[in-house]
Amino acid sequence: MNFEVGQIIKMKKPHPCGNNSWEILRVGMDFRLRCTWCNHQVMIPRTTVEKSFKGFVEKA
Numbered sequence: 001m002n003f004e005v006g007q008i009i010k011m012k013k014p015h016p017c018g019n020n021s022w023e024i025l026r027v028g029m030d031f032r033l034r035c036t037w038c039n040h041q042v043m044i045p046r047t048t049v050e051k052s053f054k055g056f057v058e059k060a
């Protein structure tokens with residue numbers, strides 16, 4: 001899987017705010033993701049991102 005900064009991805013587990021799409025802010029051993037609804041940022045290990053990855057979201 002090839003992830004790039006700026007992509008919007010869907011995860012299997014939604015954020016507590018109910019949103020399920022995340023913008024990639026940083027890639028590496030850990031990914032920094034931003035919830036596109038509430039702007040909350042999280043650091044998630046790449047392996048976890050790959051496991052719960054559901055698909056890319058087309059940018060409007």
Ligand SMILES: [Zn+2]
Pocket residue numbers: 015016017018019035036037038039040
């Ligand atoms: Zn959120």
